[in-house]
Amino acid sequence: MLHFHREGYKIITITFVFVIAGVLLSERFIELFWLQKAVQVLFLIFLILILQFFRNPKRTTQINDNQVIAPVDGKVVVIEEVEEPEYFKDKRLQVSIFMSPINVHVTRYALNGVVKYSKYHPGKYLVAWHPKASTENERTTVVVENAHFGEVLYRQIAGALAKRIVNYAEEGDEVVQGTDAGFIKFGSRVDVYLPLGTNVKVKIGDKVKGGEQVIAEK
Structure with missing residues (x-):
């Protein structure tokens, strides 16, 4: 399961809202199908970049004072x-x-x-x-x-x-x-x-x- 760092929660939430709004607006205002889909893909790529940046994978530390x-x-x-x-x-x-x-x-x-x-x-x-x-x-x-x-x-x-x-x-x-x-x-x-x-x-x-x-x- 993918985990995200707490410092990213606010930015991730804002990005989700921004991307959803962008996708919906593109369907309403862009008539050319290929252009509409290209814009939507760019929005999704932006979301993926934000998610990967704030990922917080679990790590197994072998604790050793030396x-x-x-x-x-x-x-x-x-x-x-x-x-x-x-x-x-x-x-x-x-x-x-x-x-x-x-x-x-x-x-x-x-x-x-x-x-x-x-x-x-x-x-x-x-x-x-x-x-x-x-x-x-x-x-x-x-x-x-x-x-x-x-x-x-x-x-x-x-x-x-x-x-x-x-x-x-x-x-x-x-x-x-x-x-x-x-x-x-x-x-x-x-x-x-x-x-x-x-x-x-x-x-x-x-x-x-x-x-x-x-x-x-x-």
């Missing part, structure tokens, strides 16, 4: 040692996952632990793969402390199409690996900052599945 799982679906585009300027202010190992508009956009907690930091930053809407996107785009930064990994930071970054980031993490929350942490609407990226020396289990170009695939371990 592992960090992918927080989102997408493609690994960065694995490098960088300076993390907001929270750690020191060197960390960054793993970035890019989500296209056709990926599942649910964000899941990458590890068990306690939320130590959660902050929203307004910003620009540069394309998600732009080098300055992680510091200049709209974004949220969340740090989860885990007994095995210490503190791990993940950052939801809006892309050129993403106009709203939803973040459920609040400081002091005890969170469970693989559970719902938020949602990014319409294309984006998530950066994960790991302690130096972490054993990364993915490589650039890999396609990962949020909530299931291990991206790093102790």
